[in-house]
Amino acid sequence: MAQLATNNPSLSLTEESASQTIFQKVGGICIAIAILFLVAALSGVSKEYPLLFMIIIVGMFTLAAVFYALPYYKGIAGVRMNGIMFKSMTNKGAIAWIFAIVLTGFYIIIYWFPWMFGGLIRIFDPLSQLLANQPANQWFMYGALYTLAVLTMGIRFIGKYRHSRYHVIRTFSVMFFQLGFAFLIPMFLKKLNEPEFYFSYFWPLKYNYLFPSDVSSLMSSGNLGVFMVFWGAVMTFVATPILTYKYGKRWYCSWVCGCGGLAETAGDPYRHLSDKSLKAWKIERWMVHSVLVFITITTILLWLNSYYKGGILGSVSGAFAQWYGFFIGAVFSGVIGVGFYPLMGARVWCRFGCPMAAVLGIFQKFKSKFRITTNGGQCISCGNCSTHCEMGIDVRWYAQRGQNIARASCVGCGICATVCPRGVLKLENGKEEGRINDKPISIGNNNITVHL
Amino acid sequence: MPQQIVIIGNGISGITCARNIRKQSNDDIKVISSETEHFYSRTALMYIYMGHMKYEHTKPYEDWFWEKNRIKLVNDHVISIDTKSKGLQLQAGSSISYDKLVIATGSVSNKPNFPGIELSGVQSLYGMPDIELMNENTHGIKRGVIVGGGLIGIEMAEMLLSRNIDVTFLIRENEYWNNILPLAEAELVGRHIKEHHVDLRTATELKEIKGEGKVKSVVTNKGEEIACEFVGITVGVSPNISIIKNSGIETDRGVLVNEFFETNIPDIYAIGDCVQHRNPPSGRKAVEQVWYTGRIHGETLAQTLVGKRTAYQPGPWFNSAKFFDIEYQTYGIVNAKDAEDETSFYWEHEKGRICFRAVYNKDDETIIGFNALGFRLRHAVCDQWLQEKRKIDDVMANLHQLNFDPEFFDKYEREILSSYNEQTGKNIKSKNKKSFAFFNW
Numbered sequence: 012m013a014q015l016a017t018n019n020p021s022l023s024l025t026e027e028s029a030s031q032t033i034f035q036k037v038g039g040i041c042i043a044i045a046i047l048f049l050v051a052a053l054s055g056v057s058k059e060y061p062l063l064f065m066i067i068i069v070g071m072f073t074l075a076a077v078f079y080a081l082p083y084y085k086g087i088a089g090v091r092m093n094g095i096m097f098k099s100m101t102n103k104g105a106i107a108w109i110f111a112i113v114l115t116g117f118y119i120i121i122y123w124f125p126w127m128f129g130g131l132i133r134i135f136d137p138l139s140q141l142l143a144n145q146p147a148n149q150w151f152m153y154g155a156l157y158t159l160a161v162l163t164m165g166i167r168f169i170g171k172y173r174h175s176r177y178h179v180i181r182t183f184s185v186m187f188f189q190l191g192f193a194f195l196i197p198m199f200l201k202k203l204n205e206p207e208f209y210f211s212y213f214w215p216l217k218y219n220y221l222f223p224s225d226v227s228s229l230m231s232s233g234n235l236g237v238f239m240v241f242w243g244a245v246m247t248f249v250a251t252p253i254l255t256y257k258y259g260k261r262w263y264c265s266w267v268c269g270c271g272g273l274a275e276t277a278g279d280p281y282r283h284l285s286d287k288s289l290k291a292w293k294i295e296r297w298m299v300h301s302v303l304v305f306i307t308i309t310t311i312l313l314w315l316n317s318y319y320k321g322g323i324l325g326s327v328s329g330a331f332a333q334w335y336g337f338f339i340g341a342v343f344s345g346v347i348g349v350g351f352y353p354l355m356g357a358r359v360w361c362r363f364g365c366p367m368a369a370v371l372g373i374f375q376k377f378k379s380k381f382r383i384t385t386n387g388g389q390c391i392s393c394g395n396c397s398t399h400c401e402m403g404i405d406v407r408w409y410a411q412r413g414q415n416i417a418r419a420s421c422v423g424c425g426i427c428a429t430v431c432p433r434g435v436l437k438l439e440n441g442k443e444e445g446r447i448n449d450k451p452i453s454i455g456n457n458n459i460t461v462h463l
Numbered sequence: 464m465p466q467q468i469v470i471i472g473n474g475i476s477g478i479t480c481a482r483n484i485r486k487q488s489n490d491d492i493k494v495i496s497s498e499t500e501h502f503y504s505r506t507a508l509m510y511i512y513m514g515h516m517k518y519e520h521t522k523p524y525e526d527w528f529w530e531k532n533r534i535k536l537v538n539d540h541v542i543s544i545d546t547k548s549k550g551l552q553l554q555a556g557s558s559i560s561y562d563k564l565v566i567a568t569g570s571v572s573n574k575p576n577f578p579g580i581e582l583s584g585v586q587s588l589y590g591m592p593d594i595e596l597m598n599e600n601t602h603g604i605k606r607g608v609i610v611g612g613g614l615i616g617i618e619m620a621e622m623l624l625s626r627n628i629d630v631t632f633l634i635r636e637n638e639y640w641n642n643i644l645p646l647a648e649a650e651l652v653g654r655h656i657k658e659h660h661v662d663l664r665t666a667t668e669l670k671e672i673k674g675e676g677k678v679k680s681v682v683t684n685k686g687e688e689i690a691c692e693f694v695g696i697t698v699g700v701s702p703n704i705s706i707i708k709n710s711g712i713e714t715d716r717g718v719l720v721n722e723f724f725e726t727n728i729p730d731i732y733a734i735g736d737c738v739q740h741r742n743p744p745s746g747r748k749a750v751e752q753v754w755y756t757g758r759i760h761g762e763t764l765a766q767t768l769v770g771k772r773t774a775y776q777p778g779p780w781f782n783s784a785k786f787f788d789i790e791y792q793t794y795g796i797v798n799a800k801d802a803e804d805e806t807s808f809y810w811e812h813e814k815g816r817i818c819f820r821a822v823y824n825k826d827d828e829t830i831i832g833f834n835a836l837g838f839r840l841r842h843a844v845c846d847q848w849l850q851e852k853r854k855i856d857d858v859m860a861n862l863h864q865l866n867f868d869p870e871f872f873d874k875y876e877r878e879i880l881s882s883y884n885e886q887t888g889k890n891i892k893s894k895n896k897k898s899f900a901f902f903n904w
Contacts, residue, residue, distance in 0.1 A: 093515070094513070176869075388755060393504050393506050434783065
């Protein structure tokens with residue numbers, strides 16, 4: 012029986028609604044046009060008409076996303092997960108594999124073979140001239156496409172979860188921080204000949220902001236540079252503990268951070284692909300904390316080395332930083348972190364690799380007012396919460412025994428509370444006392460006072 | 464010396480019992496089931512069909528859990544119980560002996576005797592085989608008819624709509640679930656059902672199912688014939704006691720048990736849906752086929768089986784459901800019609816999708832029950848207030864403590880309170896200190 016239910020091929024055949032199909036067809040046409048122009052652009056012909064190419068390519072991708080989002084804005088609002096386990100794109104089918112390979116390849120090219128995108132990068136010249144007063148490079152193109160993905164898929168996300176004001180507000184928040192803090196402001200700073208600085212990223216995620224080399228070059232670049240160093244240090248050492256104490260790590264991970272922003276918007280169709288096993292949780296704890304240790308040691312070594320003017324360590328600390336940049340900064344956060352969205356879910360980097368998430372998680376676990384409250388005995392163990400948790404937390408394990416969830420990895424996206432059909436989960440900031448009720452009371456059963 | 468405990472049924476009752484025994488003892492535990500190899504959440508069946516989850520997501524424990532906790536799972540069907548030799552005969556041929564036997568066989572769907580009920584395309588919904596059958600029965604069809612206006616019926620309607628199959632919903636009562644829900648709530652849900660373009664037909668009964676081999680149409684008691692390729696029969700469930708008959712274990716509608724879940728035969732117990740209480744706790748029904756009840760039965764019986772004989776003593780009643788997009792929670796007793804000594808306060812949001820009811824005693828004004836549709840209440844607070852028999856005025860002044868909605872959601876406490884004051888002529892003031900609690904943060 013069980014085997015049948017798992018493998019029954021006919022369960023994978025389900026019809027789309029008529030209106031959805033029309034929107035998807037139009038969306039598909041837009042994507043096809045965009046890809047055609049993309050291929051043409053690679054040849055270099057785009058150099059002649061960069062603006063036209065950019066408008067067509069960016070415009071067609073935007074239109075496609077809007078068309079895919081439209082069905083969510085129609086009709087009654089509510090949890091709309093129909094068919095995600097049947098579709099090739101969201102259920103690790105052939106289309107998902109193709110998409111994963113394209114994404115991974117995109118990251119490999121942009122990191123190590125950017126010349127292959129030569130013609131494509133040129134189409135961003137007009138925009139780059141406008142914003143940063145210089146021709147585009149691969150990172151400008153990357154930033155523009157990244158921001159576009161957050162904005163367009165953010166529109167989709169808001170439509171999908173429009174019945175929850177929590178999701179609407181926090182999605183506007185990630186869209187705002189991506190567009191403003193992680194794209195427009197840094198580009199504008201370049202235009203003003205100031206250092207390109209991202210005010211929404213801090214050490215240890217943006218590790219080099221506390222490296223001696225960055226600090227000294229910022230300090231010597233003028234008053235704004237001094238402020239940037241000050242800002243980075245205050246955010247890392249003062250604001251992070253305080254905000255995490257009050258609101259949990261969500262204030263950053265699902266409201267501000269660009270990595271989180273992409274995961275929450277573009278990554279939403281893949282949130283259920285995260286691994287919920289106990290084994291995955293063990294691997295997660297080892298990995299994410301190892302990365303934190305690695306970057307902390309690297310930073311300390313760099314400072315020691317700088318203090319002793321290279322006297323005791325020579326080039327060792329520099330090599331540390333280079334290896335970290337290669338393995339963690341590029342391979343892990345980019346190639347695997349985003350490239351594997353369609354196969355492993357959108358939070359692979361956040362869960363297994365991000366040192367910022369590790370720091371925030373330690374605060375959240377041991378010193379925070381944030382928790383997900385379980386509503387007494389109302390859980391029916393259906394599994395929607397665990398299934399749709401992008402961080403792979405087995406939320407149900409806690410909910411069904413009436414225990415609050417206070418896990419280090421929880422980014423506070425709130426989807427568990429939204430998909431729960433029985434109103435069992437609530438994200439809240441409350442008194443620290445009673446936050447972790449690991450011997451929960453069995454409400455509804457008056458002769459058993461404590462769950463073992 | 465560890466006892467041999469055998470549990471028939473791997474649903475929420477049987478599994479909760481097994482887990483709670485293991486936490487407290489070293490006994491030998493076997494759980495027998497022919498439905499699925501592992502425990503899964505029956506309440507999640509609809510989500511498998513709708514593609515929100517797969518079967519594996521509905522399993523609350525990973526597969527290694529059972530071996531690690533030394534709970535032996537036997538994937539077989541019990542065909543008879545020999546209470547004298549304390550043994551079970553299994554379909555595959557082997558037999559199992561026990562020191563203590565727990566019957567947790569759950570329910571079976573009611574199958575009334577309509578003409579044509581045997582046609583292909585006619586089915587109920589209770590377990591995993593039903594989902595597989597429904598998947599086949601509804602493949603590529605245009606319209607399904609659902610008979611019976613209860614919780615499974617509305618789930619089935621939502622399931623069919625998720626695959627773009629039109630739904631006609633036949634309900635015997637004048638409003639949806641009006642035998643349980645008070646009229647105002649029933650009407651609210653009815654409006655929502657229609658909003659989802661379900662062809663809802665109230666006060667309508669099925670007369671006949673027509674077809675040749677496969678269903679082609681149904682005929683209602685109003686003489687109307689509705690073409691369809693699928694008929695969902697959702698007219699309730701009954702205790703599954705087929706294997707117990709002729710075993711000497713006393714049954715009526717269900718397996719008869721006392722407050723310790725003991726049957727008439729020593730060392731044989733029964734819990735969950737299949738149970739009928741000889742003396743139900745006050746205010747509770749003799750047969751209660753609800754997930755939560757099954758879980759509480761399992762927890763309680765486990766105490767007895769490890770040597771701490773414990774009587775069934777449930778707290779205030781609670782239940783929940785979701786009608787398409789509208790969540791429903793109930794705490795305490797809310798009857799479809801207020802009893803003689805009861806009265807109730809009802810508030811409905813102007814958009815007609817959210818409502819709140821508080822039932823209280825006419826004389827001493829103590830709270831008896833809550834209904835909430837479209838917003839969430841906090842179980843711990845409801846439970847405490849019901850047990851303390853709080854006065855209704857006190858409840859109304861502290862509504863903010865009841866709210867369990869997500870952050871940034873609209874709050875209805877002020878509106879509910881002013882409606883209460885208007886209806887009763889009282890002047891109760893909110894005790895919420897944070898009057899501008901817009902930011903829950």
